[in-house]
Amino acid sequence: MTYDDHPILVKxxxxxxxxxxxxxxxxxxxxxxxYLYDDGCVPTDNAANMNAYLARLAVLAKLEIDGEPHRR
Incomplete structure (x- = not known):
């Protein structure tokens, strides 16, 4: 697996x-x-950051990509 196999930009x-x-x-x-997180709220730093990150991912996971993703 390489990062090039995954989309870097989606609508x-x-x-x-x-x-x-x-x-x-x-x-x-x-x-x-x-941005899902930054240096001030890295999910692996503590439980509060991880819970907030997972809540954002739960919202994101319900959405659909529109068209073809952009790849490198």
Whole structure:
């Protein structure tokens, strides 16, 4: 397996500012660029960070990709 086998950019069907805020680590409503975590909330640092990260992933997992993903 290599990173080149996985998409690096996708468009998500029905992504709204409200949904983006639920996925973004900082609650950002930007639908163009979403970060799930940063250096200040690394999921493996503690249980609170991991629980918050897993909650964001649960929201993300329910959404669908729109079109073909961009690969390197």
């Amino acid at each position: 998500i069907k029905g992504l709204t500012a409200v949904r983006a805020a639920k996925i973004s680590f900082k609650g950002d409503t930007n639908v163009e660029l979403i």
